[in-house]
Amino acid sequence: MNSLSAVRLSRVSKTFETATVLRDLDLEIRRGEIHALMGQNGSGKSTTVKILSGFFEPDPGASAEVDGQPFELGSSDAARTAGLRFVHQNLGLVDDMSVTENFMVGSTRGVGRLRPGQERARVAAALAAIGFERVSPEAKVADLTAPERTAVAIARALDDMSHVPLLVLDEPTSSLPRDDARTLFDAMRRIADRGTAILYISHHLDEVLQIADRVSVLRDGELVGQEPIEALDHDRLVELMLGRRLTRELVEHDMTSEPLGEVLLTVRALSGDVVDGVDLQVSAGEVLGVAGLVGSGSDEMAGLLSGRARRGGVVSLQGRTIPAANPAAATRSGLCTVPVDRAGHAVITDGTVRENLTLSRLRDFWRHGRFDYRAERRHVATWVDQLDVRPTDPERRMIELSGGNQQKVIVGRWLRVEPTVLVLEEPTQGVDIGSKADLHGWIERSAAAGTAVILCSSDTTELARLSTRVVVMRHGKVARTLVGDAITPEAIEHHQLMTNGGHEAAVRPDIDEPKEAS
Numbered sequence: 001m002n003s004l005s006a007v008r009l010s011r012v013s014k015t016f017e018t019a020t021v022l023r024d025l026d027l028e029i030r031r032g033e034i035h036a037l038m039g040q041n042g043s044g045k046s047t048t049v050k051i052l053s054g055f056f057e058p059d060p061g062a063s064a065e066v067d068g069q070p071f072e073l074g075s076s077d078a079a080r081t082a083g084l085r086f087v088h089q090n091l092g093l094v095d096d097m098s099v100t101e102n103f104m105v106g107s108t109r110g111v112g113r114l115r116p117g118q119e120r121a122r123v124a125a126a127l128a129a130i131g132f133e134r135v136s137p138e139a140k141v142a143d144l145t146a147p148e149r150t151a152v153a154i155a156r157a158l159d160d161m162s163h164v165p166l167l168v169l170d171e172p173t174s175s176l177p178r179d180d181a182r183t184l185f186d187a188m189r190r191i192a193d194r195g196t197a198i199l200y201i202s203h204h205l206d207e208v209l210q211i212a213d214r215v216s217v218l219r220d221g222e223l224v225g226q227e228p229i230e231a232l233d234h235d236r237l238v239e240l241m242l243g244r245r246l247t248r249e250l251v252e253h254d255m256t257s258e259p260l261g262e263v264l265l266t267v268r269a270l271s272g273d274v275v276d277g278v279d280l281q282v283s284a285g286e287v288l289g290v291a292g293l294v295g296s297g298s299d300e301m302a303g304l305l306s307g308r309a310r311r312g313g314v315v316s317l318q319g320r321t322i323p324a325a326n327p328a329a330a331t332r333s334g335l336c337t338v339p340v341d342r343a344g345h346a347v348i349t350d351g352t353v354r355e356n357l358t359l360s361r362l363r364d365f366w367r368h369g370r371f372d373y374r375a376e377r378r379h380v381a382t383w384v385d386q387l388d389v390r391p392t393d394p395e396r397r398m399i400e401l402s403g404g405n406q407q408k409v410i411v412g413r414w415l416r417v418e419p420t421v422l423v424l425e426e427p428t429q430g431v432d433i434g435s436k437a438d439l440h441g442w443i444e445r446s447a448a449a450g451t452a453v454i455l456c457s458s459d460t461t462e463l464a465r466l467s468t469r470v471v472v473m474r475h476g477k478v479a480r481t482l483v484g485d486a487i488t489p490e491a492i493e494h495h496q497l498m499t500n501g502g503h504e505a506a507v508r509p510d511i512d513e514p515k516e517a518s
């Protein structure tokens with residue numbers, strides 16, 4: 001036994017029916033280290049985590065140790081008792097409750113064993129231990145910033161054990177803007193310095209290069225590299241993940257220099273919970289980026305435009321008003337949306353890849369009163385191939401696909417019908433770097449083919465990479481519009497953070513205003 005070892009996995013494999021998705025994984029996570037687990041979508045990261053947490057049983061022949069003691073894989077009781085703790089991307093917090101109530105709900109310590117004052121003190125201590133003493137135990141979770149919410153989930157996970165050998169953070173920062181994610185790194189380092197090993201799963205290479213001590217890379221279910229961070233840089237990490245250099249040329253399409261097409265979408269006085277009187281016009285061939293911090297209204301825009309959320313104001317497509325609160329009518333009119341909440345709004349988990357792809361328009365396959373299954377299968381095979389969905393079998397159920405591959409199917413669902421307006425909400429969240437480049441290429445091709453694209457994203461690099469125009473939202477309104485060379489990640493982040501009343505023009509005189517179409 002290595003005394004430095006917090007968790008050691010040996011010969012861990014996982015086979016679903018006939019497909020082996022994890023093969024003979026040997027992985028050692030050392031005490032006090034931040035160990036990043038990386039790999040493309042479907043490479044086996046979540047499967048590894050689910051075996052550790054006891055959600056999946058591994059194939060026979062696997063073994064494990066925690067703190068040098070034999071550990072039973074595939075048992076959630078064993079994981080809990082051994083002190084393995086997990087924070088997933090969705091955090092598992094109840095927004096309407098206070099921080100302390102959330103601790104009580106999520107704790108394995110038992111509810112209400114302490115008096116209220118003692119509970120609050122305990123919660124305050126747990127938060128202070130990771131450097132988030134500014135969060136009040138009485139605060140409502142809904143009122144916290146995104147990194148504070150993540151910190152609450154982490155503090156809660158650590159709260160009921162004096163020694164936690166392993167904390168697994170499964171993409172906890174994937175929805176956070178870059179600067180927000182960084183505020184959690186200090187908390188992670190404090191935790192690691194106390195001797196807890198952190199297994200950190202992230203698709204953000206720059207974050208991993210900044211925070212991890214060692215990196216393990218999975219490719220197609222096999223460990224293909226394990227390196228100390230000093231031995232890695234961005235390109236080497238990409239090469240390990242993809243098995244090749246990222247040479248794919250993106251469609252470089254400088255749409256800013258081209259005349260804009262016909263105005264396809266007109267939005268007048270749009271309002272929702274936060275959004276307050278927004279006017280927009282989006283033309284054929286444009287990619288309009290919508291930027292803003294959580295709570296600025298930017299996160300509400302896709303729901304309002306799609307009709308998923310109740311809205312005030314008028315949304316019209318080529319002059320025809322789309323009825324409010326009616327997503328089906330919006331889709332029929334040609335305004336299609338890829339929502340951020342895949343599980344809740346987009347994926348039919350029990351359905352197959354084929355069904356999830358083609359449901360956007362089945363009439364393509366009706367011929368003379370009969371459904372042409374062969375035509376549907378041919379069409380689906382082409383899209384699965386073009387989008388590089390894995391596994392490639394279109395009869396797989398969506399639940400069997402990794403998160404990133406599900407996302408490709410959902411984006412493909414709408415790309416294939418060539419919508420008039422395509423609203424994308426965090427389209428590459430949880431998507432690996434190779435697939436991200438693929439999806440970006442698709443978004444550009446879709447715009448080049450004449451679709452008006454609205455890209456709502458917290459990834460400022462993605463916004464700068466794809467948008468012909470970016471509206472930055474604050475306090476429910478468009479606070480700034482950036483066009484052309486003025487669209488940089490730094491400019492977007494700068495304007496997201498400005499407080500209302502700031503003299504922006506004086507701060508960034510180089511930023512253009514849009515030429516409003518009348």
Ligand SMILES: Nc1ncnc2c1ncn2[C@@H]1O[C@H](COP(=O)(O)OP(=O)(O)OP(=O)(O)O)[C@@H](O)[C@H]1O
Pocket residue numbers: 016021039040041042043044045046047048390391399400401402403404405430432
């Ligand atoms: N319940 C299941 N049944 C069958 N296959 C599954 C099941 N769950 C996952 N898989 C398959 O296992 C493989 C690994 O998936 P996993 O979710 O571990 O990938 P991942 O690396 O976490 O990907 P992502 O970055 O997209 O989250 C994928 O090919 C996936 O389709």
